[in-house]
Amino acid sequence: MSAAADDLLARVKAPGAVPRHVAIIMDGNGRWARERMLPRPIGHRNGMKSVRAVVEASIEAGVEVLSLFAFSQENWQRPAGEVSALMSLLEEYIQTEANELDEKGVRVVFLGDLDRLAERQRAAVDGVMAQTAHNGTLVLNLFISYGARAEITRAVRLIAEDVAAGRMTPAQVDEAAIAGRLFTAGCPDPDLLIRTSGEMRISNFLLWQLAYTELHISPVLWPDFGRRELFDAILDFHSRDRRFGRVSA
Ligand code: FPP
Numbered sequence: 001m002s003a004a005a006d007d008l009l010a011r012v013k014a015p016g017a018v019p020r021h022v023a024i025i026m027d028g029n030g031r032w033a034r035e036r037m038l039p040r041p042i043g044h045r046n047g048m049k050s051v052r053a054v055v056e057a058s059i060e061a062g063v064e065v066l067s068l069f070a071f072s073q074e075n076w077q078r079p080a081g082e083v084s085a086l087m088s089l090l091e092e093y094i095q096t097e098a099n100e101l102d103e104k105g106v107r108v109v110f111l112g113d114l115d116r117l118a119e120r121q122r123a124a125v126d127g128v129m130a131q132t133a134h135n136g137t138l139v140l141n142l143f144i145s146y147g148a149r150a151e152i153t154r155a156v157r158l159i160a161e162d163v164a165a166g167r168m169t170p171a172q173v174d175e176a177a178i179a180g181r182l183f184t185a186g187c188p189d190p191d192l193l194i195r196t197s198g199e200m201r202i203s204n205f206l207l208w209q210l211a212y213t214e215l216h217i218s219p220v221l222w223p224d225f226g227r228r229e230l231f232d233a234i235l236d237f238h239s240r241d242r243r244f245g246r247v248s249a
Helices: 003-012 029-035 040-061 080-103 119-132 148-164 175-179 227-238
Strands: 021-025 065-072 106-111 138-146 192-195 214-217
Touching: 003 040, 003 227, 021 227, 029 040, 040 065, 040 080, 040 138, 040 227, 065 080, 080 106, 080 119, 106 119, 138 148, 148 175, 192 227, 214 227
Parallel strands: 021 065, 021 192, 065 138, 106 138, 192 214
Antiparallel strands: none
16 A cells, blocks of 8 residues: 555544444446446446445444445336346345455345345345354445335334334333334444435435434545545545534533
């Protein structure tokens, strides 16, 4: 590694300054492909390389949880050819990366309505989650067939069932009760949300969990996003004064 790259890593890892949980809305694969007059799935394939780069850089930086929005509930409505290309890519990602992720100590967790996956992808997803369940270097949350409103609705339904069955009273319904029934139960909220390709939207991602998260919008299209861009986002995060609704110290 060059001296400049070393210096960048040292600045990123300044004591107490690394976000514990980084979440990313990976956007711009289609535009990246269109700019090169390539089919959209080629953009997604190159986006997979960025996933690898960002996982490695997160480990280097000491991030504890990396959450990636890989496929939304709304994405099921894309043309069938693109959906099937994305699903094949997901399977390929698991096949080619599972052992290396395991060796690096990454715990892979899939979150979302996994029942909508086809049998092959469901088996691959369950397999890598079981294989890496004991790991603790980095938690890699991959959101697939995910929508935050559906996640909150599901949590409310689970609470209603508990109340109806007499397992809890209405007075016991508090923020912890809701947070504990989200897919992310037990996971710290994101400190930093990055969205690529310059779009300034949350797009139904982690609506509950992002309440006090710092936002970083990068103009870079996802297939061009890598170590350097992640570290720039963390350096930007260092400059934020997080008050959580209170006043500064
Ligand atoms: C958004 O770009 C990206 C997606 C809908 C898919 C994200 C998938 C990957 C990065 C590759 C696979 C990842 C894993 C973990 C296997 P877009 O298509 O909306 O781009 P556009 O807005 O430019 O059209």
